[in-house]
Amino acid sequence: MPDFVGFLVRDFGALLENADDYDTSISVGQGQHARVFRAHSLILRARSSYFRKTLMQSNSFEHISPSIFEVLLRYMYTGSISLDELEAPELLDLLITAEQLALDDELLDHIQGQLIKEKEAWLKSNYGVTNQIASQNQKFNKLQEFCQIIRMDPEIIFESEDFYSLTEEIVLSLLKRDDLTLSEGQIWSRIIEWGIDQTQLSPDYTKWSPDEFAKLGEKLQKCIPLIRFFQISPRDFDVKVFPFESILPKHLFRELISHYLRPRYEPSYQVLPPRYGQMNPTSVHSVLINERQTAWIASQIDRLGGASGTKDDGSDTHSLPYEGSRNPYRFRLLLRGSRDGFTPSVFHTLCDEKGATITLIKVHGTDELIGGYNPIDWRSPPIGEWDSTEGSFIFSLDTDESKNVISRVKYPSKAIFCGPRGPTFGGDILIADLGLWGNDFKREKRCCCIVDSYEKAIRSTHVTFSVDEYEVFQVVRKAKHRRSRTFYPKR
Numbered sequence: 450m451p452d453f454v455g456f457l458v459r460d461f462g463a464l465l466e467n468a469d470d471y472d473t474s475i476s477v478g479q480g481q482h483a484r485v486f487r488a489h490s491l492i493l494r495a496r497s498s499y500f501r502k503t504l505m506q507s508n509s510f511e512h513i514s515p516s517i518f519e520v521l522l523r524y525m526y527t528g529s530i531s532l533d534e535l536e537a538p539e540l541l542d543l544l545i546t547a548e549q550l551a552l553d554d555e556l557l558d559h560i561q562g563q564l565i566k567e568k569e570a571w572l573k574s575n576y577g578v579t580n581q582i583a584s585q586n587q588k589f590n591k592l593q594e595f596c597q598i599i600r601m602d603p604e605i606i607f608e609s610e611d612f613y614s615l616t617e618e619i620v621l622s623l624l625k626r627d628d629l630t631l632s633e634g635q636i637w638s639r640i641i642e643w644g645i646d647q648t649q650l651s652p653d654y655t656k657w658s659p660d661e662f663a664k665l666g667e668k669l670q671k672c673i674p675l676i677r678f679f680q681i682s683p684r685d686f687d688v689k690v691f692p693f694e695s696i697l698p699k700h701l702f703r704e705l706i707s708h709y710l711r712p713r714y715e716p717s718y719q720v721l722p723p724r725y726g727q728m729n730p731t732s733v734h735s736v737l738i739n740e741r742q743t744a745w746i747a748s749q750i751d752r753l754g755g756a757s758g759t760k761d762d763g764s765d766t767h768s769l770p771y772e773g774s775r776n777p778y779r780f781r782l783l784l785r786g787s788r789d790g791f792t793p794s795v796f797h798t799l800c801d802e803k804g805a806t807i808t809l810i811k812v813h814g815t816d817e818l819i820g821g822y823n824p825i826d827w828r829s830p831p832i833g834e835w836d837s838t839e840g841s842f843i844f845s846l847d848t849d850e851s852k853n854v855i856s857r858v859k860y861p862s863k864a865i866f867c868g869p870r871g872p873t874f875g876g877d878i879l880i881a882d883l884g885l886w887g888n889d890f891k892r893e894k895r896c897c898c899i900v901d902s903y904e905k906a907i908r909s910t911h912v913t914f915s916v917d918e919y920e921v922f923q924v925v926r927k928a929k930h931r932r933s934r935t936f937y938p939k940r
Contacts, residue, residue, distance in 0.1 A: 464489070465526040476509040477518045484515040486522060496525040499551035513549075517542050521550060532560065537568040537575075541582055548586055561591035566802055573599060576606050577614040601734065602781055604630055607639055613646035617671065624675035627724045633677050634685030640676065641693065642934050644668045653936040654692060666696030673697065677721040683709050734782045737809045737818060737920055742846055744771045746807060747778045749842060749855050750822060750924065780807060780922035787918055791891040793871045796921070797829040800872075805924040808872045810885070810896075812908075813915045818846040819898065819907050821874045821883050822924075823865055833868030833878075837861050843874050843883045845907040856882070856903040863902040872921070875902030883907070890916045 471487035478484055493500040510518065520543060524530040532540060544560045564572060572579045576599060583592035599605050603623050606612065620643060623629070629636060644665050645652060654662075678701065681690060686709060694702050704718040735743075748770035771777070783806065784799045800806060806827065809820040824840035841864045842857045858864040858875065866873040871885030882903040887895035894915045898908045 461492075461526045465523060473504060473508065475518075476511075477513050478515040479511045482515065483511075484519075486518065488522065492526060497550050497552055499549070513546055514542055517546050521547055521552065524556065525552070530556070530559075532563045533567075537564065537571040540564050540568065541578070544589065544592075545582065545585070548588055554588060557588050558591060561589065565591060565595050573605050574610045576609040577611040577619075580615075580619065598783075602779075603628065607631060607636070612639060613643050615643070621671055621675065624672060629724050632682070632685070633680045633724075634682060634689050637676055637678075637681065637685070638689055638935060640669065640672050641665075641689070644672070645935065652934055655936070659695070662693070662695045665693075669696060675721075677723065678705055679708055679716065679720045680723045735780070735809070735920055735922070736785070736787075737811055737918060738846065740776075741850070743780060744776045745846075745850060745853060746820075746822070746844070747771050747776045749844065750778065750805075750824075750840075777927055779925045779927055781925060782920060783923050784921040785918070786891060786916065786920070791889050791916065791919070793869060793885075793888070796871050796885070797827065797869075800921050801827050801829055803827070803923045807922045807924055808885075809920045809922070810883075810916050811918045813891075813894075813917045815914075816917075817908065819883065820844055820846070821872065823872070823874070825865065827865075827872065828867040830868060833866055833870070835863050836865040836867055838864045841865060841874060843903055843907050854905065854907050856900075856905045856907050858902060859904050860902045871896075877901065885916070885919065890919065 465488070468487075468489065471489060473488055473490045473493070475486045475488060476483060477486060490500075490504055493504055495501075517539065520530065520535075532543075535543065540560055540563060544557060544564070547556055547560065572595065576596070579592065580596045583589050583596050587593075603626055606615070606619075606623060607629075620640070624636070624640070631639075642652075645654075648664050648668050650657065650661055650665060673696070678686075678690065686705065690697075690705070697705075701718055704716040707714045708716055738746075751771075753770045783803060784796060789795050789799060804826060805822070805824045807820060807822050809818065811818055821843040822841055823838075825836055825838050828834075828836070839858060839861045842855055844856065845854045847853055860875070863875055863877075866876065866881065866884070871887075871890060873881045873884035873886070875882030876884060876897075876899065880899040880901055881897050882901050883898050885896050887893035890896055892915065894913050896914050896916060897911075898906075898914075899911045900906045
């Protein structure tokens with residue numbers, strides 16, 4: 450059958466470009482960049498409830514970018530839109546404008562999906578503007594959910610490039626958290642930098658006047674009580690806190706001096722406890738594994754502790770396994786079945802295109818804990834496809850670490866199966882070395898674990914199973930903290 454819809458799209462696109470019966474004009478932009486678009490009121494009213502209410506023969510939108518409006522105007526005529534060539538700021542502008550013109554919710558969801566899928570790194574690096582836009586409208590629900598996930602990992606926010614543009618409300622909410630993994634000295638430095646940026650002071654505080662220090666102190670008035678000064682190292686206190694003595698309460702500063710000069714001194718000032726994230730910086734938000742097991746998995750990723758084979762760079766693998774404090778990876782929770790659901794669609798929505806991941810599975814009825822590491826992206830093509838990698842492995846965990854089992858990929862060309870099913874390691878169309886199959890992993894007993902493409906079995910039975918719980922974590926190598934913008938002279 451001919452593609453009649455395609456013909457319709459083509460003809461309406463031509464109508465936008467070459468019609469002789471336009472009955473409305475729209476001026477978009479300001480000054481020399483302004484453009485006038487000619488259009489048909491019938492189409493605009495049919496496609497936009499905003500135009501249905503307010504359209505006139507002559508219309509003006511000074512605050513809208515002409516290039517953005519052109520994309521949306523073509524969408525209104527043809528029902529098609531291409532987002533691949535747009536950068537993250539343009540996509541955000543497109544989202545805001547589409548909502549202002551009251552275009553359909555499906556378009557808003559599509560734009561947000563493109564942002565999250567293709568521009569995730571930019572959204573994280575610019576969390577301030579991302580969160581600001583997400584909070585503007587309830588229809589930006591996908592962006593709001595994305596920001597909620599980021600807030601679960603506050604270090605991303607502290608390290609974002611636009612940290613200095615965050616509102617005081619967000620900064621205070623961060624300082625109240627116990628799970629921050631940055632040292633208290635690093636936190637203090639970032640807050641000082643935020644205050645300097647907010648008050649538009651020079652980064653070189655050595656040239657400040659007393660009034661400028663007072664201005665910073667006023668800005669940080671609500672932040673200072675939330676800083677855990679007594680947990681700051683002596684060196685950080687000397688370099689990062691001492692220069693700002695004048696903005697601290699005098700009683701607090703005297704207590705801090707006594708604290709550092711007299712090791713057994715008991716301050717009368719309220720001493721806030723260390724953040725548990727600093728005491729345990731590798732803390733993983735899991736209901737299935739602990740820190741020791743996390744370190745064991747990280748060791749297998751880097752082939753440490755006697756694992757067979759070599760690393761990807763060809764070096765040997767005889768180094769000692771990681772301990773909790775030396776774990777170079779962060780496990781960021783992407784999905785928990787009991788929280789998000791046990792369907793393949795949820796898995797692909799939350800876990801596709803996220804890079805390296807760990808999948809953890811608690812088998813129903815046996816309490817077995819099994820899982821797999823995928824060093825490449827999960828994808829969801831409509832027809833299943835094999836993805837090749839030499840770095841994947843599957844495993845089982847025991848309370849006795851010596852009984853843990855690791856099974857590395859034997860046939861790399863069949864390491865990972867991507868398709869409409871849940872996470873699948875190895876096997877073929879009918880079986881998998883480890884696969885979450887079915888429409889509901891918790892209710893249906895269709896998950897499988899049969900040796901095929903990996904070295905050895907991680908279960909003692911080939912019987913299909915359902916799951917009590919499962920989690921998927923993004924595996925991210927810890928980044929070195931960015932250099933401070935504040936000028937700290939040598940002392």
